[in-house]
Amino acid sequence: MNFGPLALPMHPLIFMFGVAVALAVAQFVGHGEEKLQRAIFSSVWVGLLVARLSFVVRYFPDFQGDFLKMFDIRDLGFDLIAGILGGLCVATRFFFRLPAIRKPLLIALSTGILAWGAANAAVDLSKVPETIPAIALMNRNGDSQPLTAADGRPTVVNLWASWCGPCQAEMPVLARAQIDHPHVHLVFVNQGETAGHVDSYLQSRDLHIRNSLLDPDHAVAKAVGAVGFPTTLFYDEKGRLLDAHLGPFSKATFNQALSRLYPLVISKD
Numbered sequence: 001m002n003f004g005p006l007a008l009p010m011h012p013l014i015f016m017f018g019v020a021v022a023l024a025v026a027q028f029v030g031h032g033e034e035k036l037q038r039a040i041f042s043s044v045w046v047g048l049l050v051a052r053l054s055f056v057v058r059y060f061p062d063f064q065g066d067f068l069k070m071f072d073i074r075d076l077g078f079d080l081i082a083g084i085l086g087g088l089c090v091a092t093r094f095f096f097r098l099p100a101i102r103k104p105l106l107i108a109l110s111t112g113i114l115a116w117g118a119a120n121a122a123v124d125l126s127k128v129p130e131t132i133p134a135i136a137l138m139n140r141n142g143d144s145q146p147l148t149a150a151d152g153r154p155t156v157v158n159l160w161a162s163w164c165g166p167c168q169a170e171m172p173v174l175a176r177a178q179i180d181h182p183h184v185h186l187v188f189v190n191q192g193e194t195a196g197h198v199d200s201y202l203q204s205r206d207l208h209i210r211n212s213l214l215d216p217d218h219a220v221a222k223a224v225g226a227v228g229f230p231t232t233l234f235y236d237e238k239g240r241l242l243d244a245h246l247g248p249f250s251k252a253t254f255n256q257a258l259s260r261l262y263p264l265v266i267s268k269d
Contacts (some may be wrong), residue, residue, distance in 0.1 A: 009076065009246045014119045019044055022112025030104035037141050039105055040112075041096035047087025053160035059252035075250035130241040132157070132233075133223040137213040139249065140195055145213060147220070151184040151235050154262050159221055159231040162190045162201040167230045169249035175209050183265045187211040189220050191229060237247075250264055 014168050020039055020229050030036040035185045044065050055077040056063060056070045092111055132148050133157060139145045158174055160167035178186045188209055190198050195214055202209065205239065215221070224233060227246065234243045249257070258266050 010123060012076065013118060014123065017119055018112045018116025020110045021115040025221055026104060027112045027261070028106050030101065033101060033104065034246035035094075035098055036101045036104055036108070039098070039101060039106060040092065042094070043087040043091040043109070046090045047083040048078070050086025051078035051080065051083025054079035055252070055256075059256065061218075062250070062252035064257055069250050071254075074175075075248060075253045077250060077253045077256065103253070121176070130224070132235045132239040132241070133225060135219050135221055137189065137215050137220070138195075140199065140212050140214070142195075145211070146153070147187055147213075148235070148239055149185045151185070153183055153243075154237050154265060155185045155187060155235040155239065157187045157189060157220070157233045157235070159189050159215075159226055159229055161229055162197065164195060164229045167247035169203075170230060170250075170254075171205070171207055171209075172253055174250055174252045175207050176251070178209060180210075181258060181266065183268050184262060187213060189213045189215050190214055191218050191221055237261075262263075 019040075023037065026033075026036050026040055052073060056078065059077070068083070078127045091105065095105055098105075134143045134146070147157055160171065162168070170174060174186065174187075174188070177184075188211060190213065192215070194216070196212065198212065202212070220226075221229075221231070224231070224244070230248055232245045232249065234245075235243055243257070245257065
């Protein structure tokens, strides 16, 4: 989803929507009770903290060498189940310690969770099955190359530009992933820049990537409905879209995505 020049991933927006619904219901049924609002805020923040800590512990080796990345939540690395359990533990504590807010707390949290689940389900059901665009682009050698290798490997397409800060941050991660995961066909599609500019940028950052394609007219971005960069699209071996991600990946979150979407393929690496 984008607001003017600002593009935001859908799932965080849905989460914020669920929290907003819970707070609005709490305000209505709790008649502005401050302790009720504090209980909901505490449950949400602790849940987020536990979800992040669980994710960091699970993928700790991927954070070695750059420990500050553990605190950079922009990569959206959270463990859902751990976060829900952490938040419910806090809510349960308030539930038993403050009898006066038990009923409105239960109503508010239940409504917020239902709104969050319903919004996620609506987004998932509204998705139209998509396949990888049948577009051939020029590679850095001047040859025409399709997005898919058509060799039985799944395809990951990354839309990027050198002026995009988040793209700059994730490019070393994806360049390394291209080496570490040869059973995945990873394609870098530059948006709107010349071959000379792309080569100069990659050389200045000492980045060595394969399957670097040029898309001067943003044909791929238009075909897939990308609303911002970087956008990364995950296709199975038959070219069917499995998932799309708006925003930068860290090493941990990219490995998590590969393990979730291509478990059998990643086990070969």
